[in-house]
Amino acid sequence: MTTRSREARLLYEQLRALEQQAREARSRAGCRYSRREVVQALAKPPYGRRIGDQRISDWVPTRDKEPKVPSDRSSDDVLALVRLWSSWAGESVNERHWRNLLEQAQPVRVLRTVPAGPGRPVREFTDPFTLAVHEAIDGDGASGLPLLPLYVERQHDRWLADVVNGLVARSAGQPGGVLAVLVGESSTGKTRACWEALNLLPPDWQLVLPLVPSPTEALIAALAEITPRTVLWLDEIHRFLSGDRGEQAAAHLREVLSDPRRGPLLVLGTTWPDLWADLVKPREDGDRGDPHAQARALLTGKHFRVPDTFEDTDVPELRRRAAADGRLKEALEQGEPGRITQYLAGGRALIHRYETATALQRALIESAMDVRRLGHDTPFPRILLEASIRHYLSAHQYDLVADGDIEHALAELSQPSRGIRGPLTPVTFRGPGGPRVLTDDVRLADYLDQHGRKERRTKAPPAGLWDALVDHAARDSLIALAGAARDRGHLRIALRLLAAGVEAGVPGAAVAGAQFLEEEERPEEALLWCLPLAEAGNIAAMEQVASLVEATRPDVAVAWHKKAAEAGGTYGWLLAGMLLCRAGAFADAELCFRRAAHAGVHGGHGELAHLLQKAGRTEEALVHLQQEAEASGGYAVAETAALMRQRGDNGLTVLAWLLFRAAEEGSKDWVGIPWAEHALIRHLAMDAVLRTRLWSLVDDEGQDSAARRYVSALLGYVEGLAKGDCREKDTDTPEALRQQGRLTEALVLYRKEADTGRRDAVAQVAALYEQLGRPSEALAWYRRAVAGGDPEVIPQLARLMTAAVGPDATFDWLKSCADRHGEKDYPDQRSAVAELLRIAGRTDEALTWLRRASWTGDPYAWRQYAELLEAAGRTEDAQDLRRYGWEPNGEISKPWSAAPPVVQRLGHARTAED
Incomplete structure (x- = not known):
C-alpha cells in the first residue's frame, strides 16, 4: 500500500460496494453480470473507454490481494467505470465525491503548483450555502438528513452536463471558454443545478466567486487575473452585467471567453426571466440608447429555461428518491403539483408568513x-x-x-x-x-x-417612498432607481436621485444626468452636468459634451471628440471626421478617419474610402473599402464589388473575392440583409460572359456534385433575374389568390401560415372572413391578432366587437389586452386604445387608464398621456407634462431647476464658454 493506505482502502471499498450494487441490480433484472460485459459496455458510447479486465481487477480485485491505487492518468477511466456501475445500479453519480476519493488515495508527493489566479479549488467548496443554494425545509426535525435533499436530474441538468463535459473533454486540445446560464423563476432549482454541475469538474479546477466591493467591480478585477481551469460563479448574473460598469464587465468577459490562452474557463450563471429579457432585449427604433449591447452579444443563445414544475417524465425518479428523503416525500404529498423545489425552499411558508403578518x-x-x-x-x-x-x-x-x-x-x-x-x-x-x-x-x-x-x-x-429612496438608497442603486422614476414620468424625482448619486460620488451619475436632460430636450442644463467632469478628463463626459454642442458649435464638438479619442474613447476620431466633412475640411477629416481606421474603429476604413473616392483617389479608396468589407461585412461588400468593377477588374477576380465574403457571412450567422450574397448575385447578373464560363464548370463531370448543384441553382436564379423573370409570378400565393377574387382559397392558405406562427397572417384571415360576410369568425380572428400583439387591427376589432357586445365590454377587453401587452413592450397597443377612447368621447377614462399604466413602469404611458391632452385641446398641460413630468400622485409637476448639485451648492452657474 502507498503512504495514503487509509484513503486508498476507502476508495477500494466504495468501488467494491458499487460493483456489488450493480451486480445485484443486473441479477434482479434477469441480466448476466461479468467483468467482460463491463469492458464491452465501457468501450461503447457514451463512455468510449478502452479499459481491460486486468486493470479493473487491479483496482477492485476479485481474489484476496492488495488493490492498486489508480494513477492520475487513470482517473477518467475510473470515473467512467463508476458511471457505468451507477447506471446499472440505478444510482446517480456524485462525481465530486469520487474525484476527491481518487485524489486523496494518491501517494503523498510534491505539492502541485498553486495557480496564480484568483479563487480556491473547487473541492474546497463543501458548503452549498456559501454559493447561495437555497436552504431546504428541515423535514419536521428528521435526523441524519444531508444538507440538501436528494437530487433528481432534469432536462436542464442534462443540458448543463453536456456543456461542462464538452469543455472538460476538449480542454487538452482546443481550450476555450463557455458560458451557461440557467433562466427560471425563483426557487426552481437553478443554483442547485449549477452546484451539482461542479461535480463534473476535475479536482484541480478553481472556483471564483466575485462579490466585493461590488459584483461588477469584482468581476472586472477577477477577469484581469483569471487563469485556465477556472469556473466563474455568477449567480444572479444580472447583478454583474447591469449598472454603470455592467457593459464594461460584459465586454471584458466576451474577450476572455474568446481567448484560448485563458481557457478552459467555465462561466455558470442564473437569473430570472424578466431580468434576462432586460439584458438580451434587442434595441428598437425610438429606444433611448442601447444600454445592454455588450451583455446581449455575450448572453444570446447561451441559456436554458428551467421549468417551474417537474415534468411527468421526472416524477418516477422523484418518487424513488422520496422514499429515502422525507423532505421530498413531504413536497410530493403537500406541495402544489409539480412545484417541488418551491416547496422545498419554503416558498409556501414564506407566503403564509407574509399574509398573516402584523x-x-x-x-x-x-x-x-x-x-x-x-x-x-x-x-x-x-x-x-x-x-x-x-x-x-x-x-x-x-x-x-x-x-x-x-x-x-x-x-x-x-x-x-x-x-x-x-x-x-x-x-x-x-x-x-x-x-x-x-x-x-x-x-x-x-x-x-x-x-x-x-x-x-x-x-x-407610495409618493413618500421616492423621498426615502433619495435620502437612504444605497449609492450603487441610485442610477437604476432614477431610470425607474423616469419611466413613470417622475422627471423631478429622477433628477433628484441622479443628483444624490453625484453627491455620493457614484461613477456615471453626472453623465447619466446629462444624457437624461439632453433626451428631455434641455441641452443647456445638460451641459452644466457634464462639462466639469469632461474638463477633469472623464471620457464619457467628453463624448457627452461633444454630442450636446454638435448642432450649435461643431468646431467645439470636433475638439471634444478629439480629446475623447486621445483619452481612449472608441469613436472620437470617426465622429470628429464626420463633422469636419460636413464643414468641408476634407484634409483634416482624412487625418481623423485614418486614425479611426488605424485604431480598428468600425466604419473607419469605410468613411475614409468614401472621402478618398469623392476626391478621385479610387485606388486608395478601394484598399480601405476592402479592409472595411473584410473586417465588418455589411454594405461595404457591395460597395467594394461595385468599385472593383468600376476600376475594370476581371469578373473572375471580383467573383473570387465575393465568394470568400459570402462564405464568411454564412459562417457568422449573419443577421439582417445578406449583403455578400446580394452582391454576388448582382455581380453574376451583370456579367453574361462570366455566367457562360460558370455554366461550363457545371457541365464538367469532374466537379464535386454538391458544388455543381449549388452553382447550377445559383446560375438558374441569376439568369432569371438578368432576364427580368424573377418577379413574383406564383399565382398560388395567398395574396395572388386574394387579388384574383379567389377568397376561399386564399383563406385556406393564410390560415395555414397563421397556424405556423406568421403573425401578420392572422389579421389577413380576419379580414378575409369579414370580406366573406362571416363577422363572428372575423371577430374571433381579430381578437387573436390583438392578443398576439398586433395593434393595427384594433379599430376593426372595436367596430365588430362593439356591434356584438356593446362599447363597455369592448373597451374593457381592449384595455385588459393592451395592459398585458404593454408589459411585454408593445406600448403601441395602449396608444391605439387610448385614441379610440378619445374618439368615443371617453377622454377622462383614457387618461385614468394611461396614468395607471404609467404606475406599472410603462415608459411610454405618460408621453401618450401628454399626446391625449394635446388632442383634447389641453395644450399647455401637455407641454408642461412633457417638460416637467408628473408627481406620483398624478399631478403635473411644477417647474423645477435642473442645475447640477455642485452648482446648487456653490450658488453659481457655469457655462460652456468657461
Whole structure:
C-alpha cells in the first residue's frame, strides 16, 4: 500500500460496494453480470473507454490481494467505470465525491503548483450555502438528513452536463471558454443545478466567486487575473452585467471567453426571466440608447429555461428518491403539483408568513418589495425600510408604533422556520478565520421578491417612498432607481436621485444626468452636468459634451471628440471626421478617419474610402473599402464589388473575392440583409460572359456534385433575374389568390401560415372572413391578432366587437389586452386604445387608464398621456407634462431647476464658454 493506505482502502471499498450494487441490480433484472460485459459496455458510447479486465481487477480485485491505487492518468477511466456501475445500479453519480476519493488515495508527493489566479479549488467548496443554494425545509426535525435533499436530474441538468463535459473533454486540445446560464423563476432549482454541475469538474479546477466591493467591480478585477481551469460563479448574473460598469464587465468577459490562452474557463450563471429579457432585449427604433449591447452579444443563445414544475417524465425518479428523503416525500404529498423545489425552499411558508403578518411586519415586507421592483439592488439599507414604513401604514397605525416595535418586527421576520430563512434577514459576513459580523443591510427572501413583482405590479409605490429612496438608497442603486422614476414620468424625482448619486460620488451619475436632460430636450442644463467632469478628463463626459454642442458649435464638438479619442474613447476620431466633412475640411477629416481606421474603429476604413473616392483617389479608396468589407461585412461588400468593377477588374477576380465574403457571412450567422450574397448575385447578373464560363464548370463531370448543384441553382436564379423573370409570378400565393377574387382559397392558405406562427397572417384571415360576410369568425380572428400583439387591427376589432357586445365590454377587453401587452413592450397597443377612447368621447377614462399604466413602469404611458391632452385641446398641460413630468400622485409637476448639485451648492452657474 502507498503512504495514503487509509484513503486508498476507502476508495477500494466504495468501488467494491458499487460493483456489488450493480451486480445485484443486473441479477434482479434477469441480466448476466461479468467483468467482460463491463469492458464491452465501457468501450461503447457514451463512455468510449478502452479499459481491460486486468486493470479493473487491479483496482477492485476479485481474489484476496492488495488493490492498486489508480494513477492520475487513470482517473477518467475510473470515473467512467463508476458511471457505468451507477447506471446499472440505478444510482446517480456524485462525481465530486469520487474525484476527491481518487485524489486523496494518491501517494503523498510534491505539492502541485498553486495557480496564480484568483479563487480556491473547487473541492474546497463543501458548503452549498456559501454559493447561495437555497436552504431546504428541515423535514419536521428528521435526523441524519444531508444538507440538501436528494437530487433528481432534469432536462436542464442534462443540458448543463453536456456543456461542462464538452469543455472538460476538449480542454487538452482546443481550450476555450463557455458560458451557461440557467433562466427560471425563483426557487426552481437553478443554483442547485449549477452546484451539482461542479461535480463534473476535475479536482484541480478553481472556483471564483466575485462579490466585493461590488459584483461588477469584482468581476472586472477577477477577469484581469483569471487563469485556465477556472469556473466563474455568477449567480444572479444580472447583478454583474447591469449598472454603470455592467457593459464594461460584459465586454471584458466576451474577450476572455474568446481567448484560448485563458481557457478552459467555465462561466455558470442564473437569473430570472424578466431580468434576462432586460439584458438580451434587442434595441428598437425610438429606444433611448442601447444600454445592454455588450451583455446581449455575450448572453444570446447561451441559456436554458428551467421549468417551474417537474415534468411527468421526472416524477418516477422523484418518487424513488422520496422514499429515502422525507423532505421530498413531504413536497410530493403537500406541495402544489409539480412545484417541488418551491416547496422545498419554503416558498409556501414564506407566503403564509407574509399574509398573516402584523400590519407593521407587512409594511416592512411590502416596502422591501417595492424597493426591489423599482430597481434597488439587494441587499438594501435597513434605515431605508424604517423611513418607508410610515407610507405603508394608516396614520392611526403609525401613531401606535412604539419605540422598539420596528426592531422587534424585524427580529421576528428574520427568524428561520423549518430550516429556511425568514422573509427579511439581516446581512452578515465573516472574513477568513474571523467572527461573524452583523451589517446594517437586510435582504428580502427571493421568493417574496418575485411574488411582490407579480402581485404589486399594478400598484403605484407610495409618493413618500421616492423621498426615502433619495435620502437612504444605497449609492450603487441610485442610477437604476432614477431610470425607474423616469419611466413613470417622475422627471423631478429622477433628477433628484441622479443628483444624490453625484453627491455620493457614484461613477456615471453626472453623465447619466446629462444624457437624461439632453433626451428631455434641455441641452443647456445638460451641459452644466457634464462639462466639469469632461474638463477633469472623464471620457464619457467628453463624448457627452461633444454630442450636446454638435448642432450649435461643431468646431467645439470636433475638439471634444478629439480629446475623447486621445483619452481612449472608441469613436472620437470617426465622429470628429464626420463633422469636419460636413464643414468641408476634407484634409483634416482624412487625418481623423485614418486614425479611426488605424485604431480598428468600425466604419473607419469605410468613411475614409468614401472621402478618398469623392476626391478621385479610387485606388486608395478601394484598399480601405476592402479592409472595411473584410473586417465588418455589411454594405461595404457591395460597395467594394461595385468599385472593383468600376476600376475594370476581371469578373473572375471580383467573383473570387465575393465568394470568400459570402462564405464568411454564412459562417457568422449573419443577421439582417445578406449583403455578400446580394452582391454576388448582382455581380453574376451583370456579367453574361462570366455566367457562360460558370455554366461550363457545371457541365464538367469532374466537379464535386454538391458544388455543381449549388452553382447550377445559383446560375438558374441569376439568369432569371438578368432576364427580368424573377418577379413574383406564383399565382398560388395567398395574396395572388386574394387579388384574383379567389377568397376561399386564399383563406385556406393564410390560415395555414397563421397556424405556423406568421403573425401578420392572422389579421389577413380576419379580414378575409369579414370580406366573406362571416363577422363572428372575423371577430374571433381579430381578437387573436390583438392578443398576439398586433395593434393595427384594433379599430376593426372595436367596430365588430362593439356591434356584438356593446362599447363597455369592448373597451374593457381592449384595455385588459393592451395592459398585458404593454408589459411585454408593445406600448403601441395602449396608444391605439387610448385614441379610440378619445374618439368615443371617453377622454377622462383614457387618461385614468394611461396614468395607471404609467404606475406599472410603462415608459411610454405618460408621453401618450401628454399626446391625449394635446388632442383634447389641453395644450399647455401637455407641454408642461412633457417638460416637467408628473408627481406620483398624478399631478403635473411644477417647474423645477435642473442645475447640477455642485452648482446648487456653490450658488453659481457655469457655462460652456468657461
